[in-house]
Amino acid sequence: xxxxxxxxxxxxxxxxxxxxxxxxxxxxxxxxxxxxxxxxxxxxxxxxxxxxxxxxxxxxxxxxxxxxxxxxxxxxxxxxxxxxxxxxxxxxxxxxxxxxxxxxxxxxxxxxxxxxxxxxxxxxxxxxxxxxxxxxxxxxxxxxxxxxxxxxxxxxxxxxxxxxxxxxxxxxxxxxxxxxxxxxxxxx
Numbered sequence: 001x002x003x004x005x006x007x008x009x010x011x012x013x014x015x016x017x018x019x020x021x022x023x024x025x026x027x028x029x030x031x032x033x034x035x036x037x038x039x040x041x042x043x044x045x046x047x048x049x050x051x052x053x054x055x056x057x058x059x060x061x062x063x064x065x066x067x068x069x070x071x072x073x074x075x076x077x078x079x080x081x082x083x084x085x086x087x088x089x090x091x092x093x094x095x096x097x098x099x100x101x102x103x104x105x106x107x108x109x110x111x112x113x114x115x116x117x118x119x120x121x122x123x124x125x126x127x128x129x130x131x132x133x134x135x136x137x138x139x140x141x142x143x144x145x146x147x148x149x150x151x152x153x154x155x156x157x158x159x160x161x162x163x164x165x166x167x168x169x170x171x172x173x174x175x176x177x178x179x180x181x182x183x184x185x186x187x188x
Contacts, residue, residue: 011170014178015126016112021046024128025177026168028136037139043166045114045128052129052161053090059159060087069159074152082152086160116167125167126176 015024026041059065060083071079108116108125117124146154157163176183 011173011176011178011183012115012124014183015045015114015176018045018114018178022179023131024126026126026173027175027177029168029174030172031139032169032172033139035139035141036137037135038137040134040136041130041166041168042132043126043128043168044131045126047129047161049162049165052165056160056162057087057090060090060156065159066156069155071152071155074148074155078148079152079155082149082156085149086153086156090162124170126170126173127167128165129161130164130166 018024021044024043024045026043028038029041030036030038063083066079066083069079107120108118110116111124114126114128115124116127
């Protein structure tokens with residue numbers, strides 16, 4: 001497979017210039033899970049993860065915010081436990097979560113605030129806050145049998161900024177719109 005390197009370079013240069021929060025549109029992205037899903041994303045680049053983490057801790061600190069979450073059929077005790085565990089994790093991280101966070105930091109080289117490279121694989125990623133996702137082609141997903149507390153955490157996570165940060169592999173990009181400029185990435 002051959003990638004159009006000039007367009008890839010243009011994309012890297014355009015993304016690297018983003019210094020204030022800016023919206024980027026990623027079109028026809030197929031994820032690494034190999035399930036066949038293809039989606040379009042609107043991603044906000046330039047957002048500070050540290051600031052998002054602080055905002056999430058403040059949101060979780062107010063138990064009245066839990067009322068905003070639609071838990072559906074999940075019982076109140078599971079929802080309450082999920083909230084308490086997430087609050088604890090955001091405000092008083094355990095050594096295990098600190099080690100996991102450090103391992104993530106050690107695994108990547110930050111090229112600029114929006115772009116990082118995995119040290120072992122050399123793979124380049126755009127990193128930002130997903131604002132919206134539109135599934136173009138549904139993939140096949142394995143059945144999941146999660147505990148109620150886990151399901152409740154996922155519902156709460158939809159209200160938190162840090163839970164919506166994602167990275168997108170450059171080699172999986174097909175078309176990206178940055179500051180009004182559409183950049184096609186051709187592979188063939």
